[in-house]
Amino acid sequence: xxxxxxxxxxxxxxxxxxxxxxxxxxxxxxxxxxxxxxxxxxxxxxxxxxxxxxxxxxxxxxxxxxxxxxxxxxxxxxxxxxxxxxxxxxxxxxxxxxxxxxxxxxxxxxxxxxxxxxxxxxxxxxxxxxxxxxxxxxxxxxxxxxxxxxxxxxxxxxxxxxxxxxxxxxxxxxxxxxxxxxxxxxxxxxxxxxxxxxxxxxxxxxxxxxxxxxxxxxxxxxxxxxxxxxxxxxxxxxxxxxxxxxxxxxxxxxxxxxxxxxxxxxxxxxxxxxxxxxxxxxxxxxxxxxxxxxxxxxxxxxxxxxxxxxxxxxxxxxxxxxxxxxxxxxxxxxxxxxxxxxxxxxxxxxxxxxxxxxxxxxxxxxxxxxxxxxxxxxxxxxxxxxxxxxxxxxxxxxxxxxxxxxxxxxxxxxxxxxxxxxxxxxxxxxxxxxxxxxxxxxx
Ligand code: ACO
Numbered sequence: 001x002x003x004x005x006x007x008x009x010x011x012x013x014x015x016x017x018x019x020x021x022x023x024x025x026x027x028x029x030x031x032x033x034x035x036x037x038x039x040x041x042x043x044x045x046x047x048x049x050x051x052x053x054x055x056x057x058x059x060x061x062x063x064x065x066x067x068x069x070x071x072x073x074x075x076x077x078x079x080x081x082x083x084x085x086x087x088x089x090x091x092x093x094x095x096x097x098x099x100x101x102x103x104x105x106x107x108x109x110x111x112x113x114x115x116x117x118x119x120x121x122x123x124x125x126x127x128x129x130x131x132x133x134x135x136x137x138x139x140x141x142x143x144x145x146x147x148x149x150x151x152x153x154x155x156x157x158x159x160x161x162x163x164x165x166x167x168x169x170x171x172x173x174x175x176x177x178x179x180x181x182x183x184x185x186x187x188x189x190x191x192x193x194x195x196x197x198x199x200x201x202x203x204x205x206x207x208x209x210x211x212x213x214x215x216x217x218x219x220x221x222x223x224x225x226x227x228x229x230x231x232x233x234x235x236x237x238x239x240x241x242x243x244x245x246x247x248x249x250x251x252x253x254x255x256x257x258x259x260x261x262x263x264x265x266x267x268x269x270x271x272x273x274x275x276x277x278x279x280x281x282x283x284x285x286x287x288x289x290x291x292x293x294x295x296x297x298x299x300x301x302x303x304x305x306x307x308x309x310x311x312x313x314x315x316x317x318x319x320x321x322x323x324x325x326x327x328x329x330x331x332x333x334x335x336x337x338x339x340x341x342x343x344x345x346x347x348x349x350x351x352x353x354x355x356x357x358x359x360x361x362x363x364x365x366x367x368x369x370x371x372x373x374x375x376x377x378x379x380x381x382x383x384x385x386x387x388x389x390x391x392x393x394x395x396x397x398x399x400x401x402x403x404x405x406x407x408x409x410x411x412x413x414x415x416x417x418x419x420x421x422x423x424x425x426x427x428x429x430x431x432x433x434x435x436x437x438x439x440x441x442x443x
Contacts, residue, residue: 012037026055045412051236052309057244057403061094061395062235066310071317073233074098082320087228088112088198091170091391094233095398115171116192116201119149122176126183135180136265136382142176143169144258153252156401165253166394173387174198178205181380190214199225202387207375219331220374223324224384227370230317230363231385233392235310239263239270243393244400245409253397260393261386267304270382270389272364273371276305277378280337280344280369289343297353305341305365306348312358321366328373335373341365 004021019031033043048054063072071078074093081090085099092100092108100108125145129138147153150168155161179189182205190205193214200221204214234240242263247256264270279301283292295301308315325338345361348354371381400406 010035047414062233064310066312069313069316078316082226082229087225090229090232094391094395111167112171113194115168116175118172118175126179134379138180140258140262147252147254162398169390173390174202177383177387181206223328228388231388240396243397247397248409264386270385272304273368273381274378276364277368279304280340283340286339286343293347307359308362314360315362317363318361318365325366325370328370332373335369338369
């Protein structure tokens with residue numbers, strides 16, 4: 001009978017080790033520590049920069065099959081959720097593990113809406129930012145600052161505290177995000193309107209002017225809600241990993257969500273949709289696409305919105321957003337940049353460079369053109385992502401806090417620096433201290 005184990009022969013010692021294979025294909029890296037050349041040897045460890053082949057947790061939140069383009073939250077296909085659900089229901093699903101019945105949905109909605117207001121002092125922070133501050137930077141700062149308003153949030157081991165802070169964060173993110181936008185426009189802040197939906201209220205806080213009550217455009221409100229659904233979670237991505245890693249120090253969830261938001265800000269992650277628009281503007285017109293592709297293939301440019309660590313096929317979210325873009329354009333008029341996107345995709349999907357590397361459009365390739373048509377400035381794109389992803393971060397965080405196997409996240413390193421050397425007086429130091437490799441390795 002075949003055994004679910006892995007046999008390893010250490011050729012240094014001739015010893016054989018048998019390591020269990022768990023969960024159909026996982027070995028515990030810690031078991032490698034038993035493979036030693038002598039009792040005081042540290043033992044083997046695995047080296048995995050950027051965690052390309054290392055699972056850092058066991059999770060029930062999101063399933064992705066990157067080869068076939070499958071994405072499910074708690075077992076539900078993303079396509080069904082995008083078509084039939086709404087963001088608050090999906091946030092409940094992501095955070096709690098099940099879709100709510102109508103009684104629980106009503107209570108959840110009420111609970112989130114109870115927490116849409118923020119302390120008035122938050123306005124003062126907002127006013128402290130420069131007139132041209134990037135709203136994502138403002139969001140990172142103000143989310144972190146919220147921890148000072150809720151010192152009780154530090155009791156992360158307490159279930160009721162985790163529930164309360166989860167509701168607060170999901171409730172308050174749109175308010176902080178909208179106020180960051182209003183600040184950048186020099187417009188007065190708009191208070192939440194809890195008669196509106198989650199997405200509708202956000203649009204109101206962004207775009208309300210002198211009218212008594214803001215009436216969101218129903219197509220755009222639904223489109224934004226779908227975009228929120230598509231961004232709610234994506235298993236162990238860079239920002240979820242930041243959330244878990246920072247949260248593993250047992251800091252309060254505001255500080256951890258601020259860290260996750262900072263991770264999302266980067267152009268290789270949530271900042272990619274902003275970078276896509278800049279790239280499309282730079283390409284300028286469909287006729288310049290072949291030249292641009294040449295530059296990408298020569299390694300001079302990155303095709304932003306293409307490629308993914310996990311998806312080696314079409315990102316299922318990109319398919320939905322590509323369709324959604326046209327529904328939005330019906331209302332707003334076509335964003336002319338879409339023609340450049342389509343041509344880039346058409347050429348790339350036929351080109352050997354992209355085909356052999358399995359580079360396909362990711363979620364960010366079509367979000368930018370859609371958001372732009374809806375009236376969002378580019379700097380708000382990652383902010384929209386952060387609002388939606390807050391439920392996912394909190395689900396990942398709660399799972400981490402409850403998991404008895406988790407500890408403070410603390411990777412190992414392979415030390416490649418100098419061996420022991422002793423301090424010498426400044427006048428006795430040899431001149432060429434900064435050797436070339438030292439310079440290139442340091443900041
Ligand atoms: N354009 C051109 N070439 C690319 C791209 C791209 N967008 N992405 C990957 N490649 C190439 C790499 O140069 C590499 O080529 P090589 O084998 O000749 O060296 C090969 O494809 C493999 O790429 P890696 O960088 O090893 O892939 P990795 O998994 O580390 O990176 C990432 C994934 C960061 C998303 C990358 O594809 C990228 O930079 N894409 C553009 C930024 C982007 O769209 N980010 C959003 C991701 S989705 C999200 O975070 C919500």
